[in-house]
Amino acid sequence: MVDLTEKIMKYREVAYYSGCALEGSGNGYDVSTRAIAKSLGLHLKDVTNWNCCGAMEVKNIEPKLQTYLSSRVLSNAVNLDGADVVMAPCNGCYHNLKKAEYDLTHDPKSQETVDRLSAKAGHEPYKAGQAETIHALDWIKKTIGEEGLKERTKGKLAGLKVANYYGCMYVRPRHIFPEKDKGPGSESTNRPHFMDDLLAAAGAENVEFPLKTACCGGAHTLSDSDTSTKLVLNILQAAEASGADVIATECPTCHSGLEMHQVRAEKRFGRKTRVKMLYFTQLLGLALGISPRKLGIHTNISDSSELLREKRLA
Template structure:
């Protein structure tokens, strides 16, 4: 499996697994990811008949059912003739990677996957057939910073950004074997792919100590006050670091930051002014796309005035 994953692959056209969040609260991420791909000459082909990755809820009840649900998406990707699937949501990316790992290391997971796939009437996914990548991976590997810098001509120059990766993008470390290999690989402990891409577009990344800290996203339903406090601390820390913008790459984190920024102001009287944007929205604007094209109007904490003042979109 590892050998297969190391083969250079063309990422100009990949299978696309948007996941449930990108059809709902994360729609602007979906829209901006597709728009940036198109602007960069990349092609996304949506996985046919994809299903929920199992998210957190199924995993909590039966991890093997969750593994099957994610593996089914990998099987569908294979059926379409692709060996790479791009999942922009951290939760989906994590779960597809976890399924890959489980099927390579856990006999019970293999048996459960084969049993349920048999009942569902499709082939059981075998590990090693499909590589799951994140949107950050995709743009970095398919385009690279040099080309991005050429295409964006420093449009984000002077914009101070805190890059927020959230807690699932690199954890747990063992399901992301491609990380921590030195050189161009991603770091589990200090992720930098988003920093690299936005810096290529001219942005100034601030030294932000909470880039992988918990946003309380999963607290949202049962303990919203803790979520608000966690998010408020992320926002105020970003501002203390000099950030004007927090860049996100996960719909759950993004929504959590936006909702609790508003909630903190309403309930606690704590107003923060840092703007929250998907990294794909920022790259899209840097590539000359309009605010509407990258879905800025869908953001809850309206950044349109700020972006306009910066001459973006």
């Protein structure tokens, strides 16, 4: 019993790595994550003087630089903030921190490069195993859990039909997520369910949605927009066909991609879809009785105010 509490305590206060997207286009995700942390009594400590995780773009230019950039974030969390858990809500950041951890564990050359660059840049190098990287989903699941949410939300999302969209970076490639696919209680890379679990605990009705881990074309959202629009339209139409009112998202790139290409599909291809997009933290915030404005819902491109009024959530 003691162990369990200790384990939960470890996640109640985590280093928070918001990342570039949450400072810009994904602002609603940042605002709502902080709002639910406050409401649930969880403590988020921003990683001191963080930098970009490297994202896909730097990886394409020079793969080991992405490892270095992510390792610097982890190094700051460990050495400047004394953290042993880093929580990243952005799928891209989460993926890259995980990938850096994997590379540093399995490839001595990566560690060598990180050590060398860290010395030149004048900070402590990050060593594999010093910190644990978790996603915002793990964070809620590990601290409050379904039982806690049931208690606090009293099923407030009842009647809301949700399609849970996880995207690519949260589950693929599976080898960089050693803690997943470990049977009951752990996340599945093939059929992820953490978001389903949390929202169901808050009373939402999860629809049978086959494209949970489909790709939204986020990498080419601007550079190959027509392809992205096709991929997004497919996701939006599948969500509507499964009867969803809203798609719950957990990644700023997916979220703004879905919103942007919903508009673009209508403009360029004349294909209109009505389904709304909300971050899962915004949905949980509504369930906890926080006002839509405090969750940054009005800064989303997709206007869900009518739906929320209809479902008595706003």
